[in-house]
Amino acid sequence: MAEDLVLDTAIRDWVLIPLSIVMVLIGVLRYFVSKLMRSTQVPDGKIVKEGQVIVRARNLRAAANFIPPKSFRARRAYFSNEENGLLHVPKGQAQNPQAQMFSDPNMAMDMMKKNLSMIIPQTLTFAWVNFFFSGFVAAKIPFPLTQRFRSMLQNGIDLSTVDVSYVSSRSWYFLNLFGLRGLFSLILGEDNATDDAQRMMQMSGFGFDPTKNLGAEKDGLDIVQHEWALPKFEQRAEAVLRKLVS
Amino acid sequence: MVTKTEESQLNKLENQVDNGGGGAWEYLCLARKLKVRRSDKVLKYGLSILNDSRKRSSLGSDEWTLYEQVAVAAMDCHALDVAKDCINALQKKFPESKRVGRLEAMLLEAKGSWEDAEAAYSSLLEENPFDQVIHKRRVAIAKAQGNISVAIEWLNKYLEIFMADHDAWRELAEIYVSLQMYKQAAFCYEELILSQPTVPLHHLAYADVLYTLGGLENLQTAKKYYSSTIDLSGGKNNRALFGICLCSSAISQLARGRNREDKDSSPDLPSLASAALEKEYKLQASDKLSVLTSTLKCLRVSS
Numbered sequence: 001m002a003e004d005l006v007l008d009t010a011i012r013d014w015v016l017i018p019l020s021i022v023m024v025l026i027g028v029l030r031y032f033v034s035k036l037m038r039s040t041q042v043p044d045g046k047i048v049k050e051g052q053v054i055v056r057a058r059n060l061r062a063a064a065n066f067i068p069p070k071s072f073r074a075r076r077a078y079f080s081n082e083e084n085g086l087l088h089v090p091k092g093q094a095q096n097p098q099a100q101m102f103s104d105p106n107m108a109m110d111m112m113k114k115n116l117s118m119i120i121p122q123t124l125t126f127a128w129v130n131f132f133f134s135g136f137v138a139a140k141i142p143f144p145l146t147q148r149f150r151s152m153l154q155n156g157i158d159l160s161t162v163d164v165s166y167v168s169s170r171s172w173y174f175l176n177l178f179g180l181r182g183l184f185s186l187i188l189g190e191d192n193a194t195d196d197a198q199r200m201m202q203m204s205g206f207g208f209d210p211t212k213n214l215g216a217e218k219d220g221l222d223i224v225q226h227e228w229a230l231p232k233f234e235q236r237a238e239a240v241l242r243k244l245v246s
Numbered sequence: 247m248v249t250k251t252e253e254s255q256l257n258k259l260e261n262q263v264d265n266g267g268g269g270a271w272e273y274l275c276l277a278r279k280l281k282v283r284r285s286d287k288v289l290k291y292g293l294s295i296l297n298d299s300r301k302r303s304s305l306g307s308d309e310w311t312l313y314e315q316v317a318v319a320a321m322d323c324h325a326l327d328v329a330k331d332c333i334n335a336l337q338k339k340f341p342e343s344k345r346v347g348r349l350e351a352m353l354l355e356a357k358g359s360w361e362d363a364e365a366a367y368s369s370l371l372e373e374n375p376f377d378q379v380i381h382k383r384r385v386a387i388a389k390a391q392g393n394i395s396v397a398i399e400w401l402n403k404y405l406e407i408f409m410a411d412h413d414a415w416r417e418l419a420e421i422y423v424s425l426q427m428y429k430q431a432a433f434c435y436e437e438l439i440l441s442q443p444t445v446p447l448h449h450l451a452y453a454d455v456l457y458t459l460g461g462l463e464n465l466q467t468a469k470k471y472y473s474s475t476i477d478l479s480g481g482k483n484n485r486a487l488f489g490i491c492l493c494s495s496a497i498s499q500l501a502r503g504r505n506r507e508d509k510d511s512s513p514d515l516p517s518l519a520s521a522a523l524e525k526e527y528k529l530q531a532s533d534k535l536s537v538l539t540s541t542l543k544c545l546r547v548s549s
Binding site (some may be wrong): 048049052053055056059060062063064066067068071230231233234235236237238240241242243244245 | 376406407408409410411433436437439440441443467469470471472473474476477480481490512514515518519521522525
């Protein structure tokens, strides 16, 4: 059905704009609350050291061709030695990062606080939107959609013949949720707690797993074939000097 | 290390402020960001901002960072009373702060009361064992007292934890060279080359240490690293050019009679290096050119 529905401009004035303004204000509020509630975290010794070890191993892998073969082999042995090499993680010790996270009370509290500060405002706003702004068409999406989106975008509209492009305010809420991230980074600076989408992505790839990183670095280091690049430099220096002198 | 563009920007700002055109605050911010050590300028311009109460209030909350920066610069210039005033102001504002505690311990160190400073740093470290600045200050105390072995010990312990800190590796290398422990210094320079392979200074220092260690293999390696320095610095590094000439003459002296020719070395390199040196001297120090030519002739004759 290609007929065009005419939407009242009052919808724009009283639904779309107030909803956006409310979401922006709630985001700003959450930012300040999270700043107040943030506790300083003493860095864990093992994690700091492991981070540094990884950086050093990565440097070794990247610039391996710049140092003499003997030194490279010595360093590689230092890192991947079976008994006491830095990158070697004995099988039994490979900790399950999830268990580690929940056993450390500070970290668990921190995660709970972050989760709460994200979930509660979202839930409340969603409920508010559903309660007040349901049952009517709020906007028209400029591009055509398939029928599958009907259940998601047209929750309060119980007419099955309305074009799927006409959506309810729930979809406007979701649009704002993901779209205001850019606006927040403009207003609040780069590091703000309202980065929900980013945080959700972070949570799905579960956090800092040092043991796996170490193992990956060790494998990478074992693979490296050392090819000393320095002999070539003599020829290159010769070329440079020839150009300089001539 | 500061890049060339940043350094030129800093110098431009410094000139501007020196000659009376404003921009002191931008200069101080840039100096703080790049962590350069221009303490006399920082002290002069920082104090002029801090003493003018109008300018000071216009800074807002950055005022306290400026106090910290000026305090450190004052301690570097040994203007200890200025430093004490700044630290007092900071203490009034932030009574229980660890950062201010660190500044107070630095003031004790600047005054020369080593034991008090050491005790202060140890207590600060107990609260936060991962404060890199405090670790390094402890090493500096040991070095200033002349306890080089203690300094080496502290620095090694620091590097066991923070092994990606290339400034610390550089400091350790220089200490080892001053103690003539060249093998250990070579190891440290290798670390530096690994972390920053395109900086010619590290190649040059490594080549110097290898040349000092001596022995045919080290000399050949040193020659290679001198050539990499030349390549990375575009042929402008006179020390590397001299290094090539010295290395080749030393190698040919050692290899006389033995047939261990390095198959990668190019035979024209020493002559090219000496030609480049002569050209440079002609440009910049023409009165020393005769000394240079005679030295180079000696090196070539002995080869």
